[in-house]
Amino acid sequence: MSETLVSLWTDVRKRLEAAGVDTPVLDARLLLEAGAGVSRLEIVTDPRRIVDDAQVEAVNALTQRREAREPVSHILGRKHFWTLDLAVNANVLTPRPETEFVVEAGLQETLPADAPHRILDLGAGSGAIILALLKDRPNATGVAVDISEKAIETVRVNAEQLGLADRLEIRQDNWAASLDERFDLVVSNPPYIRTGDIDELAPEVSRFEPRLALDGGDDGFVAYRIIVAALPRLLKPRAAFALEVGIGQAEAVRAMAEEAGLSTTEPRRDLSGIPRVVVGHAA
Numbered sequence: 001m002s003e004t005l006v007s008l009w010t011d012v013r014k015r016l017e018a019a020g021v022d023t024p025v026l027d028a029r030l031l032l033e034a035g036a037g038v039s040r041l042e043i044v045t046d047p048r049r050i051v052d053d054a055q056v057e058a059v060n061a062l063t064q065r066r067e068a069r070e071p072v073s074h075i076l077g078r079k080h081f082w083t084l085d086l087a088v089n090a091n092v093l094t095p096r097p098e099t100e101f102v103v104e105a106g107l108q109e110t111l112p113a114d115a116p117h118r119i120l121d122l123g124a125g126s127g128a129i130i131l132a133l134l135k136d137r138p139n140a141t142g143v144a145v146d147i148s149e150k151a152i153e154t155v156r157v158n159a160e161q162l163g164l165a166d167r168l169e170i171r172q173d174n175w176a177a178s179l180d181e182r183f184d185l186v187v188s189n190p191p192y193i194r195t196g197d198i199d200e201l202a203p204e205v206s207r208f209e210p211r212l213a214l215d216g217g218d219d220g221f222v223a224y225r226i227i228v229a230a231l232p233r234l235l236k237p238r239a240a241f242a243l244e245v246g247i248g249q250a251e252a253v254r255a256m257a258e259e260a261g262l263s264t265t266e267p268r269r270d271l272s273g274i275p276r277v278v279v280g281h282a283a
Helices: 005-018 024-036 040-045 053-067 072-076 097-109 128-136 149-161 195-200 222-234 250-259
Strands: 078-081 084-087 118-122 141-146 168-172 183-188 235-244 275-281
Touching: 005 024, 005 040, 005 053, 024 040, 024 053, 024 072, 053 072, 072 078, 084 128, 084 149, 097 128, 097 183, 097 235, 097 275, 118 128, 128 141, 128 149, 128 168, 128 183, 141 149, 149 168, 183 222, 222 235, 222 250, 250 275
Parallel strands: 118 141, 118 183, 141 168, 183 235
Antiparallel strands: 078 084, 235 275
16 A cells, blocks of 8 residues: 555654654654655645655655654754744753843843844854844854864854844853853853753754763852853943853852853743743843
């Protein structure tokens, strides 16, 4: 019996369910679209379209990778974030929905929207945060910093594809070690997982994402200590910062900021009510 779009989708979904994938329905559709070269609209409006052997083989190859718990973003090489379609790979952290709250906080701190703000992203990874901010702030310019040469290349690719390369300076650096400039806004999603907890995370994270982007040291706060200590010299007077934090970390990071002479506001909460972004200002 010939395979159809809907029967192939169903087969892939069942395989992903058996493999323990959290989002088998969505992932099956994405793999079907990529492997068979069809759109979501075609799947919905023509579900009984016959797929040929080459399409089935391509979908099966992608499905095998997902069954091994390789992230869909790595398989497809793309991830939607904010209003952007970003190139991602095994060298950068896959942008997550909770990180959009950093963007939201940053946009609120860079008003009016047409002002020439200067923005710094520490540990930029794929460039998700800084590129989202630059996209929504047409007169802003930015600096993206990452210690990983491969991450820096990913930022560069994304900036060029989004038409933002002329407004973004990209630097390889150990956090802000060589920066000698003050900014209107500093943002970061630093590594905050405790070293001993990484191997207990989902396989998509523990086995496939760069440990450099995950490992926050024995207590999860190593990167925050470095970043917060640098903020007073990186921020213009009354300028803002927005730092993503892990579950249960917000108050400790706020305390670090206050001890460094910075003021903080109530942390921004994600859709689950978890304090997710520590926001504050220089004196």
